Amino acid sequence: MERTNYKIGFIITLVISVLIVIPRIVGIDQITDWALLKHFAYIFTLNFIYWYFAQFIIRKNWKIIPSIAIYFLVTGFFSIIYNVIINHFFFNFKLLDRNFPIVEELNIQYENIILFFRGILFSGIIYIINFYLKLLIDKQKINLEIELLKKEKLEAQLSSLKQQISPHFLFNSLSTLRTMVEDKKAEDFINNLSKVYRYLLRLNESDLVSLAEELDFTKSYIHILKERFEDALMVDIALSNEIKNNKIPPVVLQLLIENAIKHNIASAKNPLFITINYSENKIVVRNNIQPKISAEKSTEKGLKNIKERYKIISNEDVIIEKDDLYFTVKLPIL
Numbered sequence: 001m002e003r004t005n006y007k008i009g010f011i012i013t014l015v016i017s018v019l020i021v022i023p024r025i026v027g028i029d030q031i032t033d034w035a036l037l038k039h040f041a042y043i044f045t046l047n048f049i050y051w052y053f054a055q056f057i058i059r060k061n062w063k064i065i066p067s068i069a070i071y072f073l074v075t076g077f078f079s080i081i082y083n084v085i086i087n088h089f090f091f092n093f094k095l096l097d098r099n100f101p102i103v104e105e106l107n108i109q110y111e112n113i114i115l116f117f118r119g120i121l122f123s124g125i126i127y128i129i130n131f132y133l134k135l136l137i138d139k140q141k142i143n144l145e146i147e148l149l150k151k152e153k154l155e156a157q158l159s160s161l162k163q164q165i166s167p168h169f170l171f172n173s174l175s176t177l178r179t180m181v182e183d184k185k186a187e188d189f190i191n192n193l194s195k196v197y198r199y200l201l202r203l204n205e206s207d208l209v210s211l212a213e214e215l216d217f218t219k220s221y222i223h224i225l226k227e228r229f230e231d232a233l234m235v236d237i238a239l240s241n242e243i244k245n246n247k248i249p250p251v252v253l254q255l256l257i258e259n260a261i262k263h264n265i266a267s268a269k270n271p272l273f274i275t276i277n278y279s280e281n282k283i284v285v286r287n288n289i290q291p292k293i294s295a296e297k298s299t300e301k302g303l304k305n306i307k308e309r310y311k312i313i314s315n316e317d318v319i320i321e322k323d324d325l326y327f328t329v330k331l332p333i334l
Helices: 006-027 033-060 064-089 108-180 184-201 211-232 252-263 301-313
Strands: 233-238 272-279 282-288 319-322 326-332
Touching (some): 184 211, 301 326
Antiparallel strands (some): 282 326
């Protein structure tokens, strides 16, 4: 019931108004069609206003007792004001037909009291109907959310199962392959590949890892690259043990190494030099610039990813510097 549904309000008000008018038809011997129509229009308009106000109060989600008290006070007094306005501007509508003997003895004070309590009665019926409809709608929303959560849970379980099966199969295969090869170099390659894959699978477990863990992964990654590039890639890591317990977002060093290889020539004639060291509470990753001629224009997605991760995790900024000789990225350690 977040939005006012005029169609439902019209139907509810119409039914209630008809039920209220029926006893008047039965209790009065002589009544014209015009008088009946006036009475119905009077009751219908009043009840429609009550319906709209009930929706407003219910949507506010105030405490139940104060909200009901406010609602009944307002609707009770509004019944009197509404009657005065109708009699003054539209037609002389009497609360009860003067053919009733008891009405002849009523003065204006008693009539206002009857109007007040009649307003509470009508508005109370409408409030209960609106409140019940809200409960039904809320229940439907809760059931829908439960079904969606069940669906998401099943999808997550399926995804988790797939992720469990794939690493299990790969690690078993790598272990089998390691026993099949006798060459020490091949065995080292397989071990490092296994370490890289295992580390990548753990990325969702934490936003930060120790620098020691990140370096172990980076060294395994470099070992795999060296098998491909040999002396065309030279990586020098100079970080003391004192800072290895500090934290860093995972895979940032790997992304910077990958970025350097992607945009620069790495050959035996023109080796790509990458250094990783520590200065002024920052890890400094620097590579010499020797751009590839056929390289596509950089989108800098990797660097943007690193910057955004640091923004989310801390208030520290990633510093990027570039001159004619070197490209440098300074990463804060946390």
